[in-house]
Each structure stands twice: as structure tokens, then as C-alpha cells.
Amino acid sequence: MATPLRVTGAWIQLLTDWLDARQLPAPELRLLLDSRAPADLVPMPLWQSMLARAIALQPDEPAAALQIGAQIQPRHIGVLGYLLLACSTLAEGMAAYQRYERLFYGEDLVQLRIDSQAVTLQWPAEASTGELADSVAIAALLSLLRRLLSGAPATAPQQVCFVFAAPAPSAVACYEAFFACPVRFSAACTQVVFAPEVLALPLPRGDAxxxxxxxxxxxxxxxxxxxxxxxxxxxxxxxxxxxxxxxxxxxxxxxxxxxxxxxxxxxxxxxxxxxxxxxxxxxxxxxxxxxxxxxxxxxxxxxxxxxxxxxxxxxxxxxxxxxxxxxxxxxxxxxx
CATH class of the missing domain: 1.10.10.60 (Homeodomain-like)
Structure with missing residues (x-):
């Protein structure tokens, strides 16, 4: 990879929102989170460490990373989030994400493949950020789409794939319930597969x-x-x-x-x-x-x-x- 992956300070506020929702004090972790401004660049290893520390606070929650991703709001991805809000269709939104993903990760990673059978968002295996960070990212993607489209049934993916090994059976059940589709683990790449009809779905706040x-x-x-x-x-x-x-x-x-x-x-x-x-x-x-x-x-x-x-x-x-x-x-x- 040309440069180390990172995320933005706005993205790590997902974790603060999750701590707030569960009323978890975590003073040391909160101090670390609060030390990052929304415009700061946060190295991926630091983000992974923050996630691990947070999830250790809830050891009985088998798929806490998914619930962290579910906190997503447009502000968590900065200008890219607001740009998605202004797009008129999901096709425009996906194209905008592909065009400006570098603002989020520091790299252009996503591959968008469209054919008569499916629309696939795909990230290469070497771009995997690990079980926790990948789970948060894909959960956030699906949660944001559901929020933008008011949970329209057509937003449910046909399949989600992760490159990391399958977690415990109780966690696998949580993944499939969260994504409402089959979930594969130990896959060749990270993927979210949709029916081609999603491209025409209108976004409610389209503003040219x-x-x-x-x-x-x-x-x-x-x-x-x-x-x-x-x-x-x-x-x-x-x-x-x-x-x-x-x-x-x-x-x-x-x-x-x-x-x-x-x-x-x-x-x-x-x-x-x-x-x-x-x-x-x-x-x-x-x-x-x-x-x-x-x-x-x-x-x-x-x-x-x-x-x-x-x-x-x-x-x-x-x-x-x-x-x-x-x-x-x-x-x-x-x-x-």
C-alpha cells in the first residue's frame, strides 16, 4: 500500500457515541478519544486499539463492533457524509464514496462492480483493517444506507463477506441478524453485494x-x-x-x-x-x-x-x- 491506512477524528466519535449510549464511564479511553479533533488523522493501529479497549468493556456482547457501527451519522464521515445526503440516488452516492474514499482512509480502496445480476462494493484482502475495524466499517455502511432510505427493504444486501475467520457461533448469528442476509467469513476479499435495483433508489434529501x-x-x-x-x-x-x-x-x-x-x-x-x-x-x-x-x-x-x-x-x-x-x-x- 502506498501509505499507511488511517481514519479521521470524526470517525472515532462513533466510539464516544457508543460509550454514551451504554453509559460506560471509561475515563482513560474517553480522554484519548476527546484528544482527537474531527479533522485529525488517526493511525489505523490506534483506532484498532481504541476499539479493542472499548469492546473489552462489554465482554458479554458477542458482536459489539456491529453496534458501534450502527451509531453512524453523516457527521462521522465529514464532508463525504454530507455529500451523500445531497445526492439524489444511491448510484450517485456510491460514485461519490468511490471518488472521495481517500478523505476517509487516506487511500483509494473500494472497487465498485456493476452488472445485470448485482452491485458489488469490494475491498481487497490486503486492505483489511482486522475483525473489529472491518466489522464497524461495514456495519456503519449498511446502517447509514438504512437511515438515508428509511429502512427500505431493498437496502438489505444479498451477501456480506469478511476476510477474517468466523467468530463464535453466537456472534455469527448476530452478524446474520444484523445484516439480514448470509454472511461469509474467511473470504478472498471484503464485499457487500446488492441487487442492481438499489442504484435507482432515491435519496430523500437530494440537492443538486x-x-x-x-x-x-x-x-x-x-x-x-x-x-x-x-x-x-x-x-x-x-x-x-x-x-x-x-x-x-x-x-x-x-x-x-x-x-x-x-x-x-x-x-x-x-x-x-x-x-x-x-x-x-x-x-x-x-x-x-x-x-x-x-x-x-x-x-x-x-x-x-x-x-x-x-x-x-x-x-x-x-x-x-x-x-x-x-x-x-x-x-x-x-x-x-
Missing amino acids: GGRELLDRQAQALMLAQPDADPFARRLQQCMLRLLPEGTLSLARVAAELHTSTRTLQRQLDTRGQSWRQLLDGLRQQLAQQYLADPGLLLTDIALLLGFSEQSVFNRAFRRWYGDTPARTRRKLLLKA
Whole structure:
């Protein structure tokens, strides 16, 4: 694998929610969980260790990992979760997940296979994260689909496969009851198989405009990945440096990168990017982070984002999110 697998800080909040639901104190584990912000990157071995420590608190629950995954909410997978909410069909949602899985694991792992008999989401055996983490991930996937589609019967998979060995018979029964389908263990790869009809299932909150904005934000986050390609890293670093100066433009960035405007534009085109999308996506990403910091005035944030004045920032923010920065900040601080 090119880079070690990891998850996001938002994902590990599944574990906090599970501890809360069972009223388990676990002070040391909670301290470790709370030390990770949603935007942090959590190494896979640490996530696996957290899961093992949590599940040891409930030794009589044969498939606790499934119940942890069942806590899933869109916020646990960040912008990808909200992007799924904005998709109009399950086919769009699956395509979005495949496109941006790197934001979640740091790698592009999933293979989506579609034919007349089945729709298969498949992860190679070498990408397995172990019995507990794999169980949480697949349980969360199915739970999120059920939640988005209000438990429509068509969301039940035809089969689920895991690469790890079968657990105790009581746990196997829990797996089959949870997924409502046959479950295979010691399989060649991790798989979730659906009937082809699921692709046409409508998602209740489909929003083409919101999807476009979230897609831009996801693209900006992809560029910010620490393992992004060298061109993407240099571009991101340059944009972040120039943004507060109010001098961010395609021509200025090209000059900083010692290339021509035409060459830079061509590089963006080959990646399916546009300058306006990149700039908007970066500003949206940073705006949310800055608004969560009560020490920054709105005028400060406008300048940090490269806007000439706060009113220009207000208009842009309303275009992105349909609300004002002030109201959004109040909501963010209330959640904190």
C-alpha cells in the first residue's frame, strides 16, 4: 500500500457515541478519544486499539463492533457524509464514496462492480483493517444506507463477506441478524453485494446545488491530503500562503510556482479542476475552521480568506451555505 491506512477524528466519535449510549464511564479511553479533533488523522493501529479497549468493556456482547457501527451519522464521515445526503440516488452516492474514499482512509480502496445480476462494493484482502475495524466499517455502511432510505427493504444486501475467520457461533448469528442476509467469513476479499435495483433508489434529501458545493469542498480537501501528489501539495501550500495577502489569483500562483498561467490551467484541466472551484473550496474549508475559533472576529476571517471586506465575505458565505457567517458561528459554538 502506498501509505499507511488511517481514519479521521470524526470517525472515532462513533466510539464516544457508543460509550454514551451504554453509559460506560471509561475515563482513560474517553480522554484519548476527546484528544482527537474531527479533522485529525488517526493511525489505523490506534483506532484498532481504541476499539479493542472499548469492546473489552462489554465482554458479554458477542458482536459489539456491529453496534458501534450502527451509531453512524453523516457527521462521522465529514464532508463525504454530507455529500451523500445531497445526492439524489444511491448510484450517485456510491460514485461519490468511490471518488472521495481517500478523505476517509487516506487511500483509494473500494472497487465498485456493476452488472445485470448485482452491485458489488469490494475491498481487497490486503486492505483489511482486522475483525473489529472491518466489522464497524461495514456495519456503519449498511446502517447509514438504512437511515438515508428509511429502512427500505431493498437496502438489505444479498451477501456480506469478511476476510477474517468466523467468530463464535453466537456472534455469527448476530452478524446474520444484523445484516439480514448470509454472511461469509474467511473470504478472498471484503464485499457487500446488492441487487442492481438499489442504484435507482432515491435519496430523500437530494440537492443538486448543495451537492455541487460539497463536491467542490471535497476536491479542495483532496488537494490538502498529506499524501496528495507533489503538484497538488505545492499548489495547496502556495494558495494558503497567498490567500491572506489578498493577492491570490491564477496568474500570481503560476508565477510563484515558476510556470505559466496557461500551463497551470492545463494541469488543472487534466485533473478535472477549475480555478474558481479550487478557490471557493479552499475558502469554504477554512471558513468553517475559522468560525469555530471564538478568538477571531468576522472581519479577521474575511481578511484571512482574502476578501476585500466583510460584506463580500458575507455574500460569498451565503452563496455557499445559504446562511450568514454570524449565525453559522453561533451554531458551531453551541455544538462545541
